[in-house]
Amino acid sequence: MSGARRKEEPPLSHPQQHLVANGGGGALRGSVWGKALRSDSAWEDKDEFLDVIYWFRQIIAVILGVIWGVVPLKGFVGIAIFCLINAGVLYLYFSSFQQIDEEEYGGTWELTKEGFMTSFALFLVVWIIFYTAIHYD
């Protein structure tokens, strides 16, 4: 069922995969991010998709930290809104945009947890830095 929803991508032959993995690290990363930005991509390697979720979380944390620090948004409201946006955006990404089968990854909660604490710590650091720099410098 989930396979039918996905686009079929021609698998790389083994020598090509090996070449790309060893000598073409940049090319491999490029193809992963290409897949990440295309709707309904096929993810044979589950770890690859989880990596994408992880790094997307970190990017969202940096962006929100900057915005919250500049505005500034203060208090636990800022933290709560960050958590909602972080979880919500990624949920929409993997359920609607990529249309993956959450059960293959251990459920929605596993995907929601992926990289969350690191992104939270990163968000706090960026928020504190920008808040201190702009409003207390």
Place this chain on the structure above:
Amino acid sequence: MSTMFADTVLIVFISVCTALLAEGITWVLVYRTEKYKRLKAEVEKQSKKLEKKKETITESAGRQQKKKIERQEEKLKNNNRDLSMVRMKSMFAIGFCFTALMGMFNSIFDGRVVAKLPFIPLSYIQGLSHRNLLGEDYTDCSFIFLYILCTMSIRQISVAFSSGGAKGLRNPYSRSAEEMTLVPTSNRGVRMGLVKWLNRMKAPLPQNKCMDQTDSLPPSTAGSFIKSDLCPVLCKGTRQTN
């Protein structure tokens, strides 16, 4: 640039340097050794093999097949354990270095407000965020709080980079990479990591071995690392105001 913001930037810089130092020490002592490379390749090969086998196994699979899978799981567990033991060396080296560094930085930044928090932390976190600071303004941030936050984020990210993606943080055989950060993990954390991994491989846990798995795992060094890293700071107590 004000002194406070300069301190903020400096602490982030120190965090980045210590994260790189930790990765460097680990690379020298662990990653470049033949034993580690061999074990890692073996574990990856075995886990892929096991995953494929589990996907093809059916409800009516013979007892022999199930026993074979259990044997392979056991072998994989042993290899994971060996891999963790190889990383122990770097753990001790890192713990030792960082204890010394933390003591030094703590004395440099003692009593200094290094940043302003855009929120008032919860009361049990104020002991950390307002450590050794004068006054009752709990939006003042002490060195240790900012350092911990930076380390939690920067070191995790540097580990993710160095171990080939965030999967380096995810798999239990590189759980000790996560332990090198200040994310508090314990045996329970390692156990949950293994349980999560086995669930992901759709392996039902043998009932009688549920708890034995933790016994066979090497004791987490995260607790001792955190203690050694933070002990000079945490044991000091808060400064009393007049």
